[in-house]
Amino acid sequence: MALALIHHPVVDKNGKTIAGAVTNLDLHDIARAAKTYGVEPFYVVTPLEDQQHLVTEIIDHWVTGVGARYNPDRRDALALIRLQPSLQAALEDVRARWQAQPQTVVTSARMAESDLGWDGLRRLAADDRPVLLVFGTAWGLAPELIQAADYRLAPIVGRNGYNHLSVRSAVSIILDRMFTGCAGDEG
Amino acid sequence: MALALIHHPVVDKNGKTIAGAVTNLDLHDIARAAKTYGVEPFYVVTPLEDQQHLVTEIIDHWVTGVGARYNPDRRDALALIRLQPSLQAALEDVRARWQAQPQTVVTSARMAESDLGWDGLRRLAADDRPVLLVFGTAWGLAPELIQAADYRLAPIVGRNGYNHLSVRSAVSIILDRMFTGCAGDEG
Numbered sequence: 557m558a559l560a561l562i563h564h565p566v567v568d569k570n571g572k573t574i575a576g577a578v579t580n581l582d583l584h585d586i587a588r589a590a591k592t593y594g595v596e597p598f599y600v601v602t603p604l605e606d607q608q609h610l611v612t613e614i615i616d617h618w619v620t621g622v623g624a625r626y627n628p629d630r631r632d633a634l635a636l637i638r639l640q641p642s643l644q645a646a647l648e649d650v651r652a653r654w655q656a657q658p659q660t661v662v663t664s665a666r667m668a669e670s671d672l673g674w675d676g677l678r679r680l681a682a683d684d685r686p687v688l689l690v691f692g693t694a695w696g697l698a699p700e701l702i703q704a705a706d707y708r709l710a711p712i713v714g715r716n717g718y719n720h721l722s723v724r725s726a727v728s729i730i731l732d733r734m735f736t737g738c739a740g741d742e743g
Numbered sequence: 744m745a746l747a748l749i750h751h752p753v754v755d756k757n758g759k760t761i762a763g764a765v766t767n768l769d770l771h772d773i774a775r776a777a778k779t780y781g782v783e784p785f786y787v788v789t790p791l792e793d794q795q796h797l798v799t800e801i802i803d804h805w806v807t808g809v810g811a812r813y814n815p816d817r818r819d820a821l822a823l824i825r826l827q828p829s830l831q832a833a834l835e836d837v838r839a840r841w842q843a844q845p846q847t848v849v850t851s852a853r854m855a856e857s858d859l860g861w862d863g864l865r866r867l868a869a870d871d872r873p874v875l876l877v878f879g880t881a882w883g884l885a886p887e888l889i890q891a892a893d894y895r896l897a898p899i900v901g902r903n904g905y906n907h908l909s910v911r912s913a914v915s916i917i918l919d920r921m922f923t924g925c926a927g928d929e930g
Contacts, residue, residue: 569814581768581909581911584909585908585909585911585912588907588908588909588912589908589909589912591901591903591905591907592899592901592902592903592905592906592907592908593901593902594901594902594903627756629905629907630907632905633905633907712779712919713923714778714779714780714781714922714923715779715780715781715922715923716778716779716781718778718779718816718819718820719779720775720778720779720816720817720820721772721775721776721779721915722768722771722772722775722776722911724768724772724909724911724912724915725772725775725776725911725912725914725915727912728908728911728912728915728916729915729916729919732899732916732919732920733919735901735902736900736901736902
């Protein structure tokens with residue numbers, strides 16, 4: 557099971573396709589969640605060279621630089637990150653690692669026509685074929701990425717119709733629901 | 744049900760009691776999760792005056808300033824924040840709002856002696872008495888806060904013993920487990 561955070565193509569608040577900026581805490585929070593739930597690699601996808609440099613600097617600092625000695629737990633999480641220029645390139649990497657065709661699952665807070673629920677997601681996680689779980693930054697994945705995916709995950713529904721979680725929260729909740737979400741045990 | 748993010752007293756990586764700095768994205772992410780799951784107020788607790796100013800500036804920008812017009816969804820989330828100088832003051836506020844004695848639940852990734860599991864937390868959420876869910880910044884809540892609480896929540900256990908989620912992720916997962924975590928429905 558692998559995870560991708562897409563910075564292009566995503567949409568802005570008006571639905572226009574843009575390339576989003578990399579947010580430092582996205583890398584940290586999502587890497588820590590991925591490490592917690594045993595999901596790797598965590599692909600950070602951006603075609604922009606300056607943003608690729610930024611990602612590389614952050615990884616270097618925490619994985620081999622001063623940060624690695626200061627906080628080895630953070631090193632173990634950020635070591636899961638792989639920089640890729642496109643979703644296509646990330647998919648190629650999954651294919652090469654697993655020697656199998658990946659199944660793609662896209663996520664969106666405003667998924668209009670979802671075709672995968674939580675039980676289905678848990679079944680996919682237990683499948684032999686690799687799964688790539690795809691998240692968008694900014695106002696979400698561009699429509700063509702959503703249409704091209706194998707599965708469209710149901711949005712996270714809270715208690716009152718408000719559906720504006722951060723991507724950091726959404727990743728955390730989805731991984732928890734996928735792997736341990738139904739934990740009813742006491743303590 | 745209310746939530747508090749404590750910046751003092753918390754501990755640093757060596758276990759020494761400190762006052763943590765306010766992180767902008769903590770306020771945004773946790774307010775958005777609180778709004779999603781219908782939890783309020785979200786108390787941001789810091790005794791430091793400069794940090795209180797920072798919190799007030801962030802709230803003002805998003806709730807009544809330029810940010811409110813730019814992103815009304817963000818306004819609705821950040822409007823749940825109440826600044827308090829201490830956990831004690833937050834508890835007084837809960838008492839005054841609900842006209843009842845709050846039950847406090849503390850959280851920690853390294854909770855040594857937890858006495859509340861996920862079923863128990865769901866029962867508390869359904870209780871008539873108000874509940875204040877307490878999270879720490881930096882390396883977690885100071886021991887005296889953990890000892891003084893009514894309940895100590897079990898830590899989030901992932902799949903491999905790695906227990907270093909961000910506080911933003913931990914809040915999101917705990918609220919989801921509390922209110923909708925066992926959702927097994929398809930779609």
